[in-house]
Amino acid sequence: MEFEYRPRGVCSNRIVFDLEDGVVRNVQIIGGCNGNSQGIANLVEGMDVDEVIRRTRGIRCGRKETSCPDQLSKALTAAKEKQAAEKKA
Numbered sequence: 001m002e003f004e005y006r007p008r009g010v011c012s013n014r015i016v017f018d019l020e021d022g023v024v025r026n027v028q029i030i031g032g033c034n035g036n037s038q039g040i041a042n043l044v045e046g047m048d049v050d051e052v053i054r055r056t057r058g059i060r061c062g063r064k065e066t067s068c069p070d071q072l073s074k075a076l077t078a079a080k081e082k083q084a085a086e087k088k089a
Contacts, residue, residue: 029072
């Protein structure tokens with residue numbers, strides 16, 4: 001299932017990804033530092049969602065309180081919660 005997230009406090013302006021059976025796929029971090037965004041997307045491709053969240057949560061960018069990897073962890077957490085709510089419905 002495809003998800004879209006609007007990051008806050010970072011240069012990127014959109015994160016789009018698929019979450020399939022707990023596996024992260026097709027991450028696109030739009031805006032921000034292109035090389036870093038592509039690197040993050042390639043590194044997390046095919047990983048377990050909880051592992052990506054664990055590894056990226058809390059990473060800061062310079063003096064900012066957050067970063068694109070941290071925002072990805074927030075996006076994945078929101079997607080997991082949405083999927084869980086839909087399964088209950």
